Amino acid sequence: MTIPCIIHxxxxxxxxxxxxxxxxxxxxxxxLVGGSPEGRGVVASCSYEARSFGVRAAMPMAQAxxxxxxxxxxxxxxxxxxxxxxxxxxxFRSITPLVEPISLDEAxxxxxxxxxxxxxxxxxxxxxxxxxxxxxxxxxxxxVASSKSVAKIASDACKPDGLLVVExxxxxxxxxxxxxxxLWGVGPRTEERLRAEGILTxxxxxxxxxxxxxxxxxxxxxxxxxxxRGEDHRPVLPEHxxxxxSAEVTFESDLSDPEAIAFQLSKLCLRVALRLAREGVxxxxxxxxxxxxxxxxxxxxxxxxxxxxxxxxxxxxAQHLVSKETRPGRRFRLLGVGVSNFTGEGQLSLLES
Ligand code: TTP
Ligand code: MG
Numbered sequence: 001m002t003i004p005c006i007i008h009x010x011x012x013x014x015x016x017x018x019x020x021x022x023x024x025x026x027x028x029x030x031x032l033v034g035g036s037p038e039g040r041g042v043v044a045s046c047s048y049e050a051r052s053f054g055v056r057a058a059m060p061m062a063q064a065x066x067x068x069x070x071x072x073x074x075x076x077x078x079x080x081x082x083x084x085x086x087x088x089x090x091x092f093r094s095i096t097p098l099v100e101p102i103s104l105d106e107a108x109x110x111x112x113x114x115x116x117x118x119x120x121x122x123x124x125x126x127x128x129x130x131x132x133x134x135x136x137x138x139x140x141x142x143x144v145a146s147s148k149s150v151a152k153i154a155s156d157a158c159k160p161d162g163l164l165v166v167e168x169x170x171x172x173x174x175x176x177x178x179x180x181x182x183l184w185g186v187g188p189r190t191e192e193r194l195r196a197e198g199i200l201t202x203x204x205x206x207x208x209x210x211x212x213x214x215x216x217x218x219x220x221x222x223x224x225x226x227x228x229r230g231e232d233h234r235p236v237l238p239e240h241x242x243x244x245x246s247a248e249v250t251f252e253s254d255l256s257d258p259e260a261i262a263f264q265l266s267k268l269c270l271r272v273a274l275r276l277a278r279e280g281v282x283x284x285x286x287x288x289x290x291x292x293x294x295x296x297x298x299x300x301x302x303x304x305x306x307x308x309x310x311x312x313x314x315x316x317x318a319q320h321l322v323s324k325e326t327r328p329g330r331r332f333r334l335l336g337v338g339v340s341n342f343t344g345e346g347q348l349s350l351l352e353s
Contacts, residue, residue: 003168005115006108006236008143008151009092009128012160014105015045018084019074021137030055030071035295037061037073044076048160076295078334079250081105087136095128100236106155108148110236125163146171147232153182171230176203183227190217190224202228244283247271248336254293256331258323265318266311268337273311281342282307286317289336290325297334300325307343314339 011017015033020026030050035041041061053068065071085104092099098110114124125142132140143154145166153175158164166174180202181191193216199205205228213221226232247268255261265288276282286308287301300321308314318337326332 002112002116004110004146005112005121005124006110006145006148006151007125007128008108008145008148008155009106009132009140010155010159011088011105012139012141013045013047014138015076015081016047016050017138018077018081020047022080026072026074030068032061032064032068032071032073033076034061034073035075037065039294041295046071077250078291079248084136084138088132088138088140091131091135092128095124098236098238100238108151108236121165122163125165129161129163145230147230148234148236149184149227149232150175150230152184153178156182172206175228175230176201176206178202180205180228183224185220185224185227193217243342244287244338244340245272245275245279245281246287246289246336246338247275248289248334250291250334251332254331254333255335256326256329258326261322261326261332261335262319264335265322265337266315268335269315269318270311272337272339273309273314276309276339282309283339283342284308285339285341286314286321287336287338287340288318288321289334289338290322290332291334293331293333295333303341307341308339 016031019031019033028049029047030053031047032043032050032055033046034044043055043057043059043061043064045057046055046064050064050068050071055064055068055071061073081104089099089101089107092107092109096109096111096113100108102108111124115121121144125144129140129142132138139161141155141159141162143151143156143158143164145151145154146168150166150171154164154166155162157178178201180186180194180199183202194205205225208225210222210225213225215221217224249264249268255264284307285301285303287299289297289299291297302317302321304317314337
C-alpha cells in the first residue's frame, strides 16, 4: 500500500518578511505590520525579532509597542502580499498539481508520487525551501508527514526556517508530548474542557476511548481522538473551479471624491468583464469590496434578477453599492469588484477545466 506524502508549507512572519524584503533597512529588526498604535490597531504579523519581546499576532498594537518600544511599525500592503502569494503557489504547483492553498501564506502539497519513486522527503523539503528562498527571497517552514494534520503540526513545530519530516510510523510518538492546542480544530474552549478532564497532551487524548470522546464531544469526539493518534485520511484538494471572478486596486493615496471612485470602479468592472468573457460565464451576484483609510474592510453584495457579464451591467450594480457607502470625509484605500453565482453555457467547461 502506498503511504501518502504530504507537505505543509507556511511562510515565516509573512507580511513582516515581505516588508523586510522590500526595505532592507528592516532586515533583522523587530517589525510589526498592522494598524497604528494611536488607533485601535492590532498586530497582523510580526518578525521573529519582535516575538522575542513577547509580541504576538492579533495583539493590540499599543500593547506590542509597550513590549517592544523600538519596533518599526508599518501598515499592511495587501496587494503586494497577494502578489507574493501568487508566486509561491505557482512555484508549489510546479512540483505537483495537487496543491491546496489554505491561506495566502500556507498550502498543502501532495507529493506521494515523489515518495513512490524513492525520493527522500528531507531532500524534497530542503529543495522546496531553497527554491522559495532563491526565487522569492522569502523563508518557509516545511512539515512533511503521511497526513495533512501531522504535516501542519510539524511545520508549526519547526518554525522559523524549519524542516521537519515525521517518518511513517512515528506519527504518534511525534504528537504524544505536544499540548492539545497544537491540534487543528482545538480552540481555547476545547482546550479548557480537556484540561478540566486532566488531559493536557495529545498523548493523554490518544489514550482515551471512542465512547469517552463521543460522550463529551459528540460526533467530533472520535475525530479528535483519531487526529491525536496521527490518523487523518483527508486528501489534499486542489482548487478546481473558479467560483467568482474579481479585480481590486489599492490606491496610491486614499480616495474620497465620488467621481474619482466611480472612474476607478469603471476600470475594475471592465477587467472583471474581460475575465468573464474569456471563461464564457455570467454571474448573478455582484460584490464590491471596500477598505477604508483605517483598514476597516467590508463587502456589499447585490443579487440581480438575471446573470450579467458585460462591464456596463456590472458597473451599474457595483456603483449602486458603492454610492451607498461614500460620504463626505470617508476615505477609501482599496476598491474591489467581483462577480459570482455563475450560470450559463460556459459553466460546464469551467468545471471541466
Ligand atoms: P500566519 O502564518 O499565522 O503568521 P505569520 O506568517 O506572520 O508568522 P508565522 O507563520 O511565522 O508564525 O499568518 C499569515 C499572515 O496572515 C500574516 O503574516 C498576517 C496575516 N494575519 C493577520 O492579518 N492576522 C492574524 O491574526 C494572523 C494570525 C495572521
Ligand atoms: Mg506564516
